[in-house]
Amino acid sequence: MKFRANLILSVFLLVVTPIVITSLVTMEAADRALQAQALETGHPLSFEKIEIARLRENIVYIVIIGTVVSLTGAGIFTSELSGSVNKIKQGLDNLSHDANTAIDVQRGIMGEIATSINQLAEKLHETRSHRDALLECSPNGIITVDKLGKIILFNPAVSSLTGIPPGTALGANYQEIGLPPALIRPLAAALTKQPTDMTKEEILSRPDGNSIAVAISTSRLHDDEEIVGALAIIIDLREKRLLEAQVLRANRLAGLGELAAGIAHEIRNPLTAVKGYSQVLEDELDLHDPRREYTAVIVKEVNRLDRIVQGLLAFARPSASQFELVNLNQIIEETLVLIEKPAFKHRIELRKEYGENVLAEVDKDQIKQILLNLFINAGQAIQDQGTIRIVTGQKGDQVAIRIIDSGLGISQAIIDKLFDPFFTTKGEGTGLGLAIAHQLIELHGGKIEVHSRLNSGTEFKLILPIRQGGILNV
Numbered sequence: 001m002k003f004r005a006n007l008i009l010s011v012f013l014l015v016v017t018p019i020v021i022t023s024l025v026t027m028e029a030a031d032r033a034l035q036a037q038a039l040e041t042g043h044p045l046s047f048e049k050i051e052i053a054r055l056r057e058n059i060v061y062i063v064i065i066g067t068v069v070s071l072t073g074a075g076i077f078t079s080e081l082s083g084s085v086n087k088i089k090q091g092l093d094n095l096s097h098d099a100n101t102a103i104d105v106q107r108g109i110m111g112e113i114a115t116s117i118n119q120l121a122e123k124l125h126e127t128r129s130h131r132d133a134l135l136e137c138s139p140n141g142i143i144t145v146d147k148l149g150k151i152i153l154f155n156p157a158v159s160s161l162t163g164i165p166p167g168t169a170l171g172a173n174y175q176e177i178g179l180p181p182a183l184i185r186p187l188a189a190a191l192t193k194q195p196t197d198m199t200k201e202e203i204l205s206r207p208d209g210n211s212i213a214v215a216i217s218t219s220r221l222h223d224d225e226e227i228v229g230a231l232a233i234i235i236d237l238r239e240k241r242l243l244e245a246q247v248l249r250a251n252r253l254a255g256l257g258e259l260a261a262g263i264a265h266e267i268r269n270p271l272t273a274v275k276g277y278s279q280v281l282e283d284e285l286d287l288h289d290p291r292r293e294y295t296a297v298i299v300k301e302v303n304r305l306d307r308i309v310q311g312l313l314a315f316a317r318p319s320a321s322q323f324e325l326v327n328l329n330q331i332i333e334e335t336l337v338l339i340e341k342p343a344f345k346h347r348i349e350l351r352k353e354y355g356e357n358v359l360a361e362v363d364k365d366q367i368k369q370i371l372l373n374l375f376i377n378a379g380q381a382i383q384d385q386g387t388i389r390i391v392t393g394q395k396g397d398q399v400a401i402r403i404i405d406s407g408l409g410i411s412q413a414i415i416d417k418l419f420d421p422f423f424t425t426k427g428e429g430t431g432l433g434l435a436i437a438h439q440l441i442e443l444h445g446g447k448i449e450v451h452s453r454l455n456s457g458t459e460f461k462l463i464l465p466i467r468q469g470g471i472l473n474v
Helices: 002-041 047-097 108-137 156-162 181-191 238-284 291-316 328-336 342-347 364-381 433-443
Strands: 141-146 151-154 199-205 211-223 226-236 324-327 348-353 359-362 386-395 398-405 447-452 458-465
Touching (some): 047 108, 141 156, 141 181, 156 226, 181 199, 181 211, 181 226, 211 238, 328 359, 342 348, 359 364, 359 458, 364 433, 364 458
Parallel strands (some): 348 386
Antiparallel strands (some): 141 151, 141 226, 211 226, 324 359, 386 398, 398 458
């Protein structure tokens, strides 16, 4: 604004003022010339003629001044318009690289245009931010390619599922970056107008050798009738499969529990009779009678069957939980007292990594039963010398107990059956210990996770809620 005012003032001083002065001098000289001409001819000019002559000259000078001022104003306006247009053009170029850039034009109609462009850019930036956040946070993998197969979009979920970094994928051809065949096939079919299943369950093979169950949905991207690319959405089915397996297992165990309870009651009464009559028979035999050895075996086996029956009943109909707020570190110490015999201490090193104030609302006896079973299993998995790490901690509204041994490890085939009733890899045992432990953890609203590899040890992780059915003030 200051520059424009100075420019206008300069024009008046340098152009208009000389013209005005010149016009005044010229009009005075013209008056004298007219008067001299009138004296020579002897016909004096009337006042009206002199005024008309002056008016004609004034009009000429006014036209000259107006033309100069108009040209000057047009030049100023054109200069400013050109500057504003250049600023807008530069701003648009910057916006194409950085959506946060604002165009700095604040005057006149061009300022209004720049403001509208800035508002539009801000809305586009918000839309892009929401889109990017959606793609970043989506649990489903999303990949798009153009009609030549160049990858345009490759969100983090795709990278997690395929093991391919986004930096490697973007801009590359989808067939050249090591995508699993199960993903390449539907994309190729979509780009070549071949018939394709809209959604299909597949197994993705990752570069690290692991396989993931997924559902792949593909569709073509059209511009009018022309195919301009393809879209694939990959849905991770691992959680779904896990939930389905849990539901099937729960249904199977529910039926098995009812059957076990009925069998246990039917077996217990005959066992009591067998044990009682065996003891009566033993009392009637002489102390040196060899048949007493047989009665002792009968009583011993009946007691073993009775323990199995007790386990069946505990599995089928566990006792009601008595929840109370306890320190889990203390519960672990009380359980370890039961197994820390001299032979145990001689070959196994216990490493305790307790968190501070690991509190939870649990049934103390049931948690001790679970821990005792896991500690015994960990000790048995270590053949000679080894270690057992016990790690506790709290995260959010949950607590965790990790029991990590350096034993032989467990194969995946066995892990899948580990919590099934009567499944055991030991020469002795009922196969009910882990099944009961799993059931008790579920009664607490928690879960057991198992991670193991052969010859690399095993980790059992107990996850428990801090509270049971309501707000707990810890």
